[in-house]
Amino acid sequence: MASDREQYDRLQKVLQAHVLSDYPNPTRIGCPSKEILNRLVEDRGRALDADDSYRHVIHCSPCYGEFLELIESREHATERLTTLQRFRQFLRRCLRAVL
Numbered sequence: 001m002a003s004d005r006e007q008y009d010r011l012q013k014v015l016q017a018h019v020l021s022d023y024p025n026p027t028r029i030g031c032p033s034k035e036i037l038n039r040l041v042e043d044r045g046r047a048l049d050a051d052d053s054y055r056h057v058i059h060c061s062p063c064y065g066e067f068l069e070l071i072e073s074r075e076h077a078t079e080r081l082t083t084l085q086r087f088r089q090f091l092r093r094c095l096r097a098v099l
């Protein structure tokens, strides 16, 4: 039996696929700027329901695709930072052991 997390991930993928394909907007009518998309990514999870730009993004396949790409690139940046931080900690431990 799938865990709650697995069920949530599956539901999220179904919903994402729906938004990515069912709201074509080839002429990009009403699309927010890249700056606004970035702000929406930064504010993710905080009072987004009241934001008209967010409402647009979840009803516009191209914008939603860009939104997901921005989220993914930020998550990768966070992972890289974490790896770098772990490497720095390792170096500090090595230096302390040698000095």
Ligand SMILES: [Zn+2]
Pocket: 025, 028, 029, 030, 031, 032, 056, 057, 060, 061, 062, 063, 064
């Ligand atoms: Zn759009």
